[in-house]
Amino acid sequence: MSAVDDPTAGHPAPGSEPDGSGLPVEAAPIDAETAAAVRAAAPRPDRFRPAAAGWIGRGVVWAALAWVVLCLPGNIASPVSLSATEARGASEAVVFAIIGLSLNVLIGYAGQISLGHQAFVGIGAFTSAFVVTELGQEFWLGVIVAALVGALQALLLGGVALRVTGLYFALITLSYGVMVQQSLFNVESLTGGVAGRDAPLPTGVSSAYGYYYVCLGLLALVLWLDWRLTRTKAGRALLAVRENPRVAATLGIDIRGYTVLAFMVSGFFAGIGGALFAHRDGFVVAEPFTFQLALIFIIMTVVGGLRSRSGVVLGSAFFALMGDGILLKLLRLEGFFENVVKLPSEFVPLVLGPLLLLLTLTLYPGGIGQQVAPVRGWLLGGRFDRHAGAVKEVQVTDVRA
Template identity: 35%
Template sequence: MLIGNYKVSYAADQAIFRTPASRAWLWVLLGVAVAFPFVAGDYFLYLANLVGIFTIAALGLNILTGFTGQISLGHAAFVGVGAYATAIAATRLGLPFWLAVPAGGLAACLAGALVGTPSLRIKGLYLAIATLAAQVILEWVFTNWTGMTGGIRGINVAPAGLWGFEFDTDRRVYFLVAGLAAFHTWAAANLFRTRVGRAFIAVRDRDISAELMGIDLFRTKISAFMISSYYAGIAGGLWVYFAKVVTPESFPLSLSIQFLAMIIVGGLGSIKGTLFGAVFVTLVPEGLRAVVQGATAYSPDAMSWLAPMKDIVFGAMIVGFLVFEPHGLAEIWNRIRRFFWLWPFPK
């Protein structure tokens, strides 16, 4: 319980910042994000871009899985749909990036609506398997629809440009990624203060009860799929301008699993948690790489252990969080915060 946090109106209770301190923290975070590209090295900017893109994708997955309760094992495929749509719009139609990326979002959104259609009839584990099928089938389409996707050779895309300014280095792409990531985080946080967003949560908690309360189940589930895939599509579009090339093997099932790991490690149904999860899951393998590289000083063939170690740590991380901290990093953060709210009084 937060001391001295007394609300007298509904508006105050629904406010996105519950205390002035959390508003201040957000400004600090934004300040750090803006200052980051001016001080960080290339490698860290590359990682920051990766984290930013994954944040947008993971937010989409959390909207669908964490907030609406629809499990998706095909999220990476939607990122792929967005990436291919963006690349095709940019190369064939010659659209500038500020039209091509939304086009990717829109294409993924439509694909999401299509895959989400059965969600009224099937749910839970069955839906998970249906989205797994979507992942396998879409991957097959990426590889084999050579006329459109360029097959395994993929599509090369020129850097994004705006009024003669080229987003050609990771430092410049960072502004694009960070801007869009911030915007989409803000949008997601506000989504759950609207009727649509509240309906998502009601459907997650008990879909039949939600229906009795006048929520149109089909529309709600389809909207969740569409919004979620739109996020994935935007992430895919950014991926295109980040990697400058789209190939089918960039969107495997293991990436879908990685997105799921992000929202589980971060916290299902938590916007803040999604950010934590995207950062954590992206950086842990990099930290591991650093450790293993350090170990080469003692044993020269340590690098050959990197791949299996990554698998083991990744799996153990998922299992560990699920067994010991099912609400993820967001809950750990909240516990620390609660401690300081009460401090110096004991719990």
């Protein structure tokens, strides 16, 4: 994320070719930490400070965003009243955001693709349901166990499979996902077989509205963990591994170790997402955890924009709301598709989702993260820079094949 902007990042010692001016060369290799620190101070007040009107404008937008996220789904201070189904859709958007962040750790930070993430989410869902209904424990314990099981299976699978990387690893996860879906999810004693398992709402949460805030709290936790990850030694090591494994290895970075670690963090997040997924519906069955779901997870993450937290959250939420048809309902677009395009509303997400995906990819390779970058910079007190967030690192191979 940061070292890429530094043109010297890939080459450890370019400072040895000064222009003869006799300047000391020690300034040349800006390491990732310094670059990150510089970036952390992004809204530089010495450069640009919005006027009072500018701050008011930003405050209004911030308040509107906070209202949409915090108040609208709970029917608090809201002119429109959302039904319980719509609140459940909002919860799903938050759960998908957690899953998107989980994949972002793996694809965006470690540069490996998982095509079996539906299995991670599904195992999280079944684990939590098992802990709550079979063992009679609390919801919170279910979430924790699900997250730990997610990390554990990532450790087991990654420990074995991450000897191969890139598309080969993707294939192993794909096969793993299919295997888990067809085999593990049909073991009666673990998952309840075809009938599935009950996964009640947490005690103390009585409605779909309340559950939304549970999901939101856990999303905040995941975002915080993700942010901490990128700011630690592990995060910088992963960055180095993704950009150039050979250079990383010569710097003494344990490539496989850190990749497995990223996979474990990804599994941890996916476990949380899975647990929330189960308790949102009240029950969990094996049926939705198909390969198509894994594809949708990857698509929403890439469309969101790898390595852009806000982009991934927006992209995931968009695909969740789109899939439910709730977005169309909220935007009052159902009639348009039914009557003008002759596209029945149940098929809109099937047709429109991939179409939007392809348009995003070909026009904005950085995904939604790129599209919202100007707004984001503006909200953080910068100028409205139309070109902010343009992807400079497309040339870097994201996945080593």
